[in-house]
Amino acid sequence: MGDLTLQEAADQLGVHYMTAYRYVRLGLLPAVKAAGVWRVSPTDLAEFRAGGPMSPQVDGGSRRRAPWAERLEARLLAGDARGAWGVIEAALAAGSELDQIYLDVLAPAMTSIGDRWERGELDVSMEHRASGIAMRLVGRLGPRFVRRGRTRGAVVLGAPAGERHGLPIALLADLLRQHGWEVSDLGADVPHESLVHAVRSTPDVVAVGLSVTSDQCLASAAEALAALRAADVGVTLVVGGRAIGSQEAGRALGADLVALDARSFAEVLDRVRSEPDELPTEAAGN
Numbered sequence: 647m648g649d650l651t652l653q654e655a656a657d658q659l660g661v662h663y664m665t666a667y668r669y670v671r672l673g674l675l676p677a678v679k680a681a682g683v684w685r686v687s688p689t690d691l692a693e694f695r696a697g698g699p700m701s702p703q704v705d706g707g708s709r710r711r712a713p714w715a716e717r718l719e720a721r722l723l724a725g726d727a728r729g730a731w732g733v734i735e736a737a738l739a740a741g742s743e744l745d746q747i748y749l750d751v752l753a754p755a756m757t758s759i760g761d762r763w764e765r766g767e768l769d770v771s772m773e774h775r776a777s778g779i780a781m782r783l784v785g786r787l788g789p790r791f792v793r794r795g796r797t798r799g800a801v802v803l804g805a806p807a808g809e810r811h812g813l814p815i816a817l818l819a820d821l822l823r824q825h826g827w828e829v830s831d832l833g834a835d836v837p838h839e840s841l842v843h844a845v846r847s848t849p850d851v852v853a854v855g856l857s858v859t860s861d862q863c864l865a866s867a868a869e870a871l872a873a874l875r876a877a878d879v880g881v882t883l884v885v886g887g888r889a890i891g892s893q894e895a896g897r898a899l900g901a902d903l904v905a906l907d908a909r910s911f912a913e914v915l916d917r918v919r920s921e922p923d924e925l926p927t928e929a930a931g932n
């Protein structure tokens with residue numbers, strides 16, 4: 647089969663010519679220019695499409711193409727907001743679902759950046775810059791998660807006082823919206839009394855999701871849960887996040903339920919909704 651023009655490749659991907667051109671400029675889609683015209687080999691196009699979020703692709707048996715998370719990490723660390731968005735667009739065009747973009751592309755990229763910072767391989771300024779770009783990506787992607795129609799109810803999400811990691815909550819919020827939940831995202835560092843206030847003033851609220859990322863904020867999380875309990879808000883208290891290592895650890899903090907990852911949170915909420923009086927004692931994702 648002969649090579650395709652870039653327009654033909656764009657048509658096959660269902661994107662605008664300029665978008666396909668950007669993939670080429672970003673090095674995501676191999677193309678060669680001959681007599682002033684960009685050409686794409688069908689093999690490269692097929693690999694681009696199949697180069698889903700997880701597995702590294704071997705191109706022609708020699709050149710390795712990095713998986714999406716690694717490509718995004720590189721753009722985030724370069725402080726390249728446009729390039730980072732280009733990677734997201736390319737991953738979407740290649741068939742990644744929105745939840746995969748968050749959980750299998752953006753989250754691992756941020757986790758790896760954190761690991762590299764911990765090992766002293768990069769300055770914290772790079773991590774801060776990357777976090778800023780990540781937040782902007784979430785801002786651009788967020789509206790695509792919203793589902794039309796009746797909502798299942800409301801969920802209040804936030805982090806306890808002192809907990810500064812708001813990005814995990816922003817991802818979680820969109821993932822729940824995709825499942826039809828109305829989400830009130832209070833973000834990071836919420837004073838305990840404000841959490842109580844938010845729950846009381848949110849109509850049709852079914853659960854609170856408290857996100858704890860930093861180990862040093864576990865005591866504050868316990869206080870937040872105690873404050874909600876003392877205020878008798880009457881909703882299910884769910885705790886989750888990186889600092890919650892197990893079901894037992896989460897329940898010891900005072901939560902009704904523990905969800906260890908975003909996908910299991912949606913399942914847990916569905917169960918709370920359908921059987922409000924029979925709370926599961928164990929949440930999935932362990």
Ligand code: B12
Nearest residue numbers: 760809810811812813814855857860861886887888905911
């Ligand atoms: C970005 C970042 C920051 C940014 C946050 C910016 C922002 N707007 O969020 C800033 C610069 C503020 C920051 C600060 C600090 N950070 Co920081 N940070 C990170 C980093 C690199 C990424 C975090 C992230 O967004 N991850 C991606 C998300 C999507 O993944 P996730 O956290 O696993 O979340 C998923 C699930 O856990 C789950 N989930 C999360 N919450 C909830 C809640 C519920 C209810 C449920 C069901 C599920 C759920 O759903 C999410 C989506 O899948 C991490 C590295 C890492 N491994 O994550 C370090 C990391 C979390 N930070 C760390 C540290 C040490 C700090 C600081 C203490 C550094 C310092 N000395 O100042 C401060 C502290 C803060 C504090 N008091 O909160 C350590 C934590 C170590 C530890 N054992 O506690 C990490 C792990 C880095 C490392 N490898 O050492 N950080």
